[in-house]
Each structure stands twice: as structure tokens, then as C-alpha cells.
Amino acid sequence: MATHAAASESSHRRYFVPEPSVWPFMLTIALGTILYSVSMYLEERHPGPIPFVLGGALFVYIVFTWFRGVAKESETGQYSEQVDRTYRLGMSWFIFSEVMFFAAFFGALYYARELSVPWLSGEGARVSTSEFLWPAFENIWPTNGPAAIGGQFKTISPWHLPLINTLLLLTSSVTITFAHHALKEGHRKATILWMWATIALGATFLYFQVTEYIEAYHELNLTLHSGIYGSTFFMLTGFHGMHVTLGTIMMISVTGRLMAGHFKPESHFGFEGVAWYWHFVDVVWVGLFIFVYIL
Structure with missing residues (x-):
């Protein structure tokens, strides 16, 4: 019983630290691409829809993939x-x-x-x-x-x-x-x-x-x-x-x-x-x- 209680207390005090992730770096690239295309559009120097579409698609993919990873950490009791x-x-x-x-x-x-x-x-x-x-x-x-x-x-x-x-x-x-x-x-x-x-x-x-x-x-x-x-x-x-x-x-x-x-x-x-x-x-x-x- 004492060993079980000690293990439970250790788990309670444990602080989960995730592994290094590439997602923050990739998300910065996606947001930078979106910002570039929007700023060029506002300055009437149209770069075309491709940078905005690519940046937006990358943003959505990263956000949902990142969310899925965080959800998995939560649901597995970490x-x-x-x-x-x-x-x-x-x-x-x-x-x-x-x-x-x-x-x-x-x-x-x-x-x-x-x-x-x-x-x-x-x-x-x-x-x-x-x-x-x-x-x-x-x-x-x-x-x-x-x-x-x-x-x-x-x-x-x-x-x-x-x-x-x-x-x-x-x-x-x-x-x-x-x-x-x-x-x-x-x-x-x-x-x-x-x-x-x-x-x-x-x-x-x-x-x-x-x-x-x-x-x-x-x-x-x-x-x-x-x-x-x-x-x-x-x-x-x-x-x-x-x-x-x-x-x-x-x-x-x-x-x-x-x-x-x-x-x-x-x-x-x-x-x-x-x-x-x-x-x-x-x-x-x-x-x-x-x-x-x-x-």
C-alpha cells in the first residue's frame, strides 16, 4: 500500500515535457506566407493566389496535426x-x-x-x-x-x-x-x-x-x-x-x-x-x- 501511494504521489507531481517538435517552426512559415500574400495584395502588388492558398493549406494541416498530437498526449494519461x-x-x-x-x-x-x-x-x-x-x-x-x-x-x-x-x-x-x-x-x-x-x-x-x-x-x-x-x-x-x-x-x-x-x-x-x-x-x-x- 505504501509503495502504491508513493507511486501515485509521484505520478501526481510528475510534469509532462513533450519531445522537441518541428510544428512551431513550420507554423511560422505558414503564417509568414499568408502574411506576405495578404500584404502584397493590400499594396496592390498581387503575387497571385498560390502563396495564400499554400500558406493556408499548410496552416490548417499543421494546426489539426498538432491538435491531434496534444489530444493523444491527454487521452493517454500523460x-x-x-x-x-x-x-x-x-x-x-x-x-x-x-x-x-x-x-x-x-x-x-x-x-x-x-x-x-x-x-x-x-x-x-x-x-x-x-x-x-x-x-x-x-x-x-x-x-x-x-x-x-x-x-x-x-x-x-x-x-x-x-x-x-x-x-x-x-x-x-x-x-x-x-x-x-x-x-x-x-x-x-x-x-x-x-x-x-x-x-x-x-x-x-x-x-x-x-x-x-x-x-x-x-x-x-x-x-x-x-x-x-x-x-x-x-x-x-x-x-x-x-x-x-x-x-x-x-x-x-x-x-x-x-x-x-x-x-x-x-x-x-x-x-x-x-x-x-x-x-x-x-x-x-x-x-x-x-x-x-x-x-
């Missing part, structure tokens, strides 16, 4: 309670870094709207800047900046597609919460159904966002060239869309594991971490809906 705590701390700090990521962009929006534009129009200054640079510039938001960079444009009404997308994401927060409770109660089939519902809501959000971008470019003349408003609009909504895409991929992976019999009611942080991330994505969108579309 993780202890200490590893679980480490994962929770790691995911908490990751989400905190994402909060700071979006805080910087919201800060850029605030700076442009509340400070830069009023200064350029001469408000709050002894000598009006506009008298020397842009005499006709006024403190009006939304603005495409002095000299009407990119031409005149119209903004997207918040009460159509943005409102629908808000309802979709708020609903998805409810469905993934139902899935979490079903998992904790041991109802696997219900968990899987709620997860597929959440994935469908996320995919529908992305479809409507693409539809919104097409409308902005082809009907409203709202583009990345539409001055400071266009820059901040696409920067905030575009990066959020990227996070929704990543969150949807993560949920597909987790749902696949659920269908394979992974996760237990008392031990399922792989699922829980994805749920945390999805709730974060939803909260950020509520901020976007208020500060970008409405105000």
Missing part, C-alpha cells in the same frame, strides 16, 4: 493536475494578450476620433492647424481625413448585417454554454449537437461579414483607402473576423474529439479553453458593434 493548471494559466495569459491586442486598436480609434481629428480641425488650439494645412477641414466623424483621401464613402448601417451578426454571436455564447453544461452532466450527444449549432452560428457570422465587405467595397466605396475611418474600420473588424475564423476551427477540432469519445465530465480543459476563447471573441464584437458601428 497530463497531471499540474499540467492542467499550467494550461489554464497559459490560456488565461493568452486571452489577456488578445485583450491588449484589441485594446491597442480601440485606442487607435479613440485617438483618431477624439484627438487627431479635432486637432487637425483647429479645435482646442490657439492657432488653428487648419489655417495652415487644410482650411476646409472640419471635425466630423466619420471622416476620410484631410483632402478627402479615397473619395467620398457611405458607412454601413448598424441595424442590418452588423445587428444580425451581433445576435448570431450572442446566441453562439448561449449554445456553447449549453454544450459545456451538457458535457459536465455527461450528456455527450447533446454536447455535440450544441457544438455543431455553435459552429454553424460562427460560420454564418463569417458569411455575413464577407457579404458586408463586398457591399462596402462595391456599393459604398468604403475601402482601406477611405482615410482614417476606413483604416480603423477594416483593422478592427478584419482582425476580429480572423479571430472568429480561428475560434471556429478550434471548435471543429474540439467537436471532432467529442465525437471520438474524448473529454470527461470532470476533466475537459481542452473544451473549456476553447469556450473561454469564444466568449472573448463575442465580448470583443459587442464592443466593436457599439464603438465602430453605432457611435
Whole structure:
């Protein structure tokens, strides 16, 4: 009995360290290829679709293969309670870094709207800047900046597609919460159904966002060239869309594991971490809906 207890305590204190992996290096190459192709497209130096497609395909392959390896480590009992705590701390700090990521962009929006534009129009200054640079510039938001960079444009009404997308994401927060409770109660089939519902809501959000971008470019003349408003609009909504895409991929992976019999009611942080991330994505969108579309 004493020997068994000692072995159990040793296993509890053991910290699993994985073997060196090539996946971080390969993932960097995939993301670098995607970033290169997107940056070239934005600068109108089109490299063609091949770099983006290859980078995207490599990214998806690596992520799912890497996830499969981590799932195998978990399901074969190599993780202890200490590893679980480490994962929770790691995911908490990751989400905190994402909060700071979006805080910087919201800060850029605030700076442009509340400070830069009023200064350029001469408000709050002894000598009006506009008298020397842009005499006709006024403190009006939304603005495409002095000299009407990119031409005149119209903004997207918040009460159509943005409102629908808000309802979709708020609903998805409810469905993934139902899935979490079903998992904790041991109802696997219900968990899987709620997860597929959440994935469908996320995919529908992305479809409507693409539809919104097409409308902005082809009907409203709202583009990345539409001055400071266009820059901040696409920067905030575009990066959020990227996070929704990543969150949807993560949920597909987790749902696949659920269908394979992974996760237990008392031990399922792989699922829980994805749920945390999805709730974060939803909260950020509520901020976007208020500060970008409405105000």
C-alpha cells in the first residue's frame, strides 16, 4: 500500500515535457506566407493566389496535426493536475494578450476620433492647424481625413448585417454554454449537437461579414483607402473576423474529439479553453458593434 501511494504521489507531481517538435517552426512559415500574400495584395502588388492558398493549406494541416498530437498526449494519461493548471494559466495569459491586442486598436480609434481629428480641425488650439494645412477641414466623424483621401464613402448601417451578426454571436455564447453544461452532466450527444449549432452560428457570422465587405467595397466605396475611418474600420473588424475564423476551427477540432469519445465530465480543459476563447471573441464584437458601428 505504501509503495502504491508513493507511486501515485509521484505520478501526481510528475510534469509532462513533450519531445522537441518541428510544428512551431513550420507554423511560422505558414503564417509568414499568408502574411506576405495578404500584404502584397493590400499594396496592390498581387503575387497571385498560390502563396495564400499554400500558406493556408499548410496552416490548417499543421494546426489539426498538432491538435491531434496534444489530444493523444491527454487521452493517454500523460497530463497531471499540474499540467492542467499550467494550461489554464497559459490560456488565461493568452486571452489577456488578445485583450491588449484589441485594446491597442480601440485606442487607435479613440485617438483618431477624439484627438487627431479635432486637432487637425483647429479645435482646442490657439492657432488653428487648419489655417495652415487644410482650411476646409472640419471635425466630423466619420471622416476620410484631410483632402478627402479615397473619395467620398457611405458607412454601413448598424441595424442590418452588423445587428444580425451581433445576435448570431450572442446566441453562439448561449449554445456553447449549453454544450459545456451538457458535457459536465455527461450528456455527450447533446454536447455535440450544441457544438455543431455553435459552429454553424460562427460560420454564418463569417458569411455575413464577407457579404458586408463586398457591399462596402462595391456599393459604398468604403475601402482601406477611405482615410482614417476606413483604416480603423477594416483593422478592427478584419482582425476580429480572423479571430472568429480561428475560434471556429478550434471548435471543429474540439467537436471532432467529442465525437471520438474524448473529454470527461470532470476533466475537459481542452473544451473549456476553447469556450473561454469564444466568449472573448463575442465580448470583443459587442464592443466593436457599439464603438465602430453605432457611435
